[in-house]
Amino acid sequence: GLFVWHLKNTGIRQIPCQFVHLCRVANDRLITFQYFNFLKRMYVTQYNKDLSQRAKPKSDSVASPFRELQQLDQEKKVIHKIRPISPVHQPLSETSSRNELREIKSAAETEDSGPPVRAESKEDRQWKEMKLRLDDLPGILARLSKIKLTALVVSTASAGFAMAPVPFDLMCFLLASLGTGLASCAANSINQFFEVPFDSNMNRTKNRPLVRGQISPLLAVCFAASCGVPGIALLTLGVNPLTGALGAFNIFLYTCCYTPMKRMSIANTWVGAVVGAIPPVMGWTAATGSLDAGALLLGGILYSWQFPHFNALSWGLREDYSRGGYCMMSVTHPGLCRRVALRHCLALIGLSTVAPVLDITTWTFPIISLPINLYISYLGFQFYRDADRSSSRKLFFCSLWHLPMLLLVMFTCKKSLLEKEDKGDLLGGNHGRAMEITLP
Amino acid sequence: PPAHSRNDWIGPPDKHSNLRPVIFYVPPEESPLERRLREARQEAQACNQHFWARHNCAFRQEKEEFIYSRLKAKGLEMRDETGQKATLNAEEMADFYKDFLSKNFRKHMQYNRDWYKRNFTITFLMGQVALARALRWLRWKKKNVGN
Numbered sequence: 001g002l003f004v005w006h007l008k009n010t011g012i013r014q015i016p017c018q019f020v021h022l023c024r025v026a027n028d029r030l031i032t033f034q035y036f037n038f039l040k041r042m043y044v045t046q047y048n049k050d051l052s053q054r055a056k057p058k059s060d061s062v063a064s065p066f067r068e069l070q071q072l073d074q075e076k077k078v079i080h081k082i083r084p085i086s087p088v089h090q091p092l093s094e095t096s097s098r099n100e101l102r103e104i105k106s107a108a109e110t111e112d113s114g115p116p117v118r119a120e121s122k123e124d125r126q127w128k129e130m131k132l133r134l135d136d137l138p139g140i141l142a143r144l145s146k147i148k149l150t151a152l153v154v155s156t157a158s159a160g161f162a163m164a165p166v167p168f169d170l171m172c173f174l175l176a177s178l179g180t181g182l183a184s185c186a187a188n189s190i191n192q193f194f195e196v197p198f199d200s201n202m203n204r205t206k207n208r209p210l211v212r213g214q215i216s217p218l219l220a221v222c223f224a225a226s227c228g229v230p231g232i233a234l235l236t237l238g239v240n241p242l243t244g245a246l247g248a249f250n251i252f253l254y255t256c257c258y259t260p261m262k263r264m265s266i267a268n269t270w271v272g273a274v275v276g277a278i279p280p281v282m283g284w285t286a287a288t289g290s291l292d293a294g295a296l297l298l299g300g301i302l303y304s305w306q307f308p309h310f311n312a313l314s315w316g317l318r319e320d321y322s323r324g325g326y327c328m329m330s331v332t333h334p335g336l337c338r339r340v341a342l343r344h345c346l347a348l349i350g351l352s353t354v355a356p357v358l359d360i361t362t363w364t365f366p367i368i369s370l371p372i373n374l375y376i377s378y379l380g381f382q383f384y385r386d387a388d389r390s391s392s393r394k395l396f397f398c399s400l401w402h403l404p405m406l407l408l409v410m411f412t413c414k415k416s417l418l419e420k421e422d423k424g425d426l427l428g429g430n431h432g433r434a435m436e437i438t439l440p
Numbered sequence: 441p442p443a444h445s446r447n448d449w450i451g452p453p454d455k456h457s458n459l460r461p462v463i464f465y466v467p468p469e470e471s472p473l474e475r476r477l478r479e480a481r482q483e484a485q486a487c488n489q490h491f492w493a494r495h496n497c498a499f500r501q502e503k504e505e506f507i508y509s510r511l512k513a514k515g516l517e518m519r520d521e522t523g524q525k526a527t528l529n530a531e532e533m534a535d536f537y538k539d540f541l542s543k544n545f546r547k548h549m550q551y552n553r554d555w556y557k558r559n560f561t562i563t564f565l566m567g568q569v570a571l572a573r574a575l576r577w578l579r580w581k582k583k584n585v586g587n
Contacts, residue, residue, distance in 0.1 A: 126451075130447050197492065318533075318534060
C-alpha cells in the first residue's frame with residue numbers, strides 16, 4: 001500500500017518552506033506534484049492499494065460498509081519534504097485501503113481530485129440540499145478546474161517559455177501563463193462535465209463537485225466557457241495567434257478526443273500524451289512566435305515522459321478501469337503497456353542528446369541528465385521484466401521527480417544568448433566587429 | 441428533505457450503483473419547460489442507476505466466480521485454515537479484468553452514447569430554464585419599478 005499526500009492549500013500560492021501534507025487513508029486521493037525552477041522541492045503522493053484482491057460475497061454487506069467507514073475515518077498528518085536528489089521515501093505505514101488514481105492531461109497528467117476534508121466523510125452519508133452557497137464557490141470551482149493539475153500545466157508551459165532562446169519578456173510570460181492556466185481550467189471542467197457517472201464509480205474521482213451535486217452541469221459549462229474564451233482570446237491577442245491556436249486545439253483534443261476515447265480505445269493514451277506535450281510547446285511559441293525544432297523537442301520530451309508515468313500508474317488501477325469500462329493498455333494489452341513504457345524511457349535519453357544538436361542546451365545537458373535518464377530506463381526495464389506492483393510503483397514515483405529534475409537541468413544548461421551571438425558572428429565571418437571590441 | 445425546502449436534495453452514494461440519488465423539488469408554479477427538465481433528469485437518474493447497479497453487481501459476481509474457479513483449479517478452498525478468504529494476486533486477476541472489459545465493451549459503447557445525449561439535453565434544458573427565469577425576473581422587476 002501507499003499513501004497519498006496532498007496539499008492543504010488549493011490556491012496557486014507560491015509555496016514557502018514547509019508543507020503540511022494531509023495524508024488521508026481514504027478512498028479518494030490525489031496526486032500533487034509541484035516544482036519550481038529554483039526551488040527543488042517535491043511533494044509526492046502515493047495511493048493506497050490492496051495487496052491482493054478479495055472476493056467479496058454479495059451478501060456480505062455488513063462487513064464492507066464498516067471497513068469503508070474505517071478507512072474514511074482514518075487520517076494521518078505528515079510533514080514531509082523530499083529533496084529531488086534523494087530517492088522517494090517510503091511511506092511510514094501502509095494500510096490496505098484501495099485507491100486508484102489517474103487522469104492524464106498534461107506533463108503531470110497527474111490527476112488531481114478535490115481535497116477531501118476530514119469531516120466530509122461523516123457528512124457524506126447525509127442528504128444535502130442542492131443549493132449553491134457563494135462561500136463554497138471558490139473551492140468548488142478550484143476542484144472543478146483541477147487547480148493543482150492546472151498549476152502543473154502552467155509550470156511546464158513556463159519551462160517551455162524559459163527554454164526559448166529569446167530575451168525574457170515578463171509581460172509576455174505572465175500573459176502566456178495566465179492564458180494557459182485559463183485554457184487548462186476550461187478543459188478540466190468540461191472533462192468533469194462529461195464524466196459524472198464514471199467518476200462516481202471510481203474511488204479516486206468520486207468526490208468531485210459535479211458528482212456530489214455541489215454545482216449544476218449548467219454552471220460547470222458556463223464556468224468552462226468563461227475560462228476558455230478569455231483564456232484563448234488572451235493567448236491569441238495578448239501573446240500571438242499561434243499560441244492561441246495551440247491552446248484551443250489542446251482544449252479540443254482533451255475534451256473531445258481524449259475524454260471520449262478513454263472509453264473506446266487504448267489509443268487514448270497516445271492522444272493524452274500529446275495533450276501533455278503541447279503546453280511547453282505553447283510556452284516556447286509564446287516567447288518566440290514560431291514553432292521551432294526546439295519547441296518540438298521540448299514537446300517530445302514531455303510526450304515521452306507521459307508513458308512511463310501513466311503506464312506505471314495504471315498498472316495498479318486495473319480493477320477500477322475494468323469495472324468502469326475504461327480502455328487502458330494495462331488492462332487489455334499488458335505486454336504492450338510495459339514495452340511502450342520502456343521504449344519511451346529510452347527515447348528520453350535520445351531526446352536529451354538531441355538538445356545540444358539543436359542549440360537549445362550545451363553538451364553538458366545530455367551528460368548531466370544521463371544518470372537520471374538511465375535510472376528511469378533501468379526502472380522501466382525492471383517494470384518490463386517483472387510486471388508487478390512494486391516495479392510499477394517504483395517507476396511511477398521515479399517519474400514524479402525525474403521530470404522536474406530534467407527540466408531544471410535543462411534550464412541550467414541552456415545555451416546562453418551571448419554564446420549564440422558569438423557563434424553567429426564567427427560563422428558570419430564578422431571579424432571586424434570582434435576586432436573593434438578588443439581595441440582599447 | 442424537509443417539507444419547506446424549495447431545492448433539490450442529493451443523497452449519499454447508492455450501495456450498488458455508487459451514484460447519488462436526487463430528490464427533485466416540484467414547485468407549485470412549475471412551467472412546462474421546467475417540467476420537461478425535471479422529467480429528463482429523473483429519467484436519466486433512473487437509467488444511470490439501473491445500468492450501474494446491474495453492472496457493478498455483475499462485476500462482483502463474476503469476480504467471485506472467477507476467483508472460485510481459479511482457486512478450485514489450484515486445488516484450494518475459498519477459505520484457508522484460519523478462516524480467512526483466500527485471494528488471488530493481481531496478476532491472476534488481470535486475466536479476469538481483461539475479459540470483463542472486453543465482454544462489456546458493446547454495453548459501454550451504447551451507454552456512453554446514451555449518457556452523452558442525455559447530458560447535453562439536460563444541460564441545454566437547464567440553460568433554457570435559466571434564461572426563461574431570468575426574463576421573468578426582469579419583467580417582474582420592470583413592473584415593480586414602474587409601479
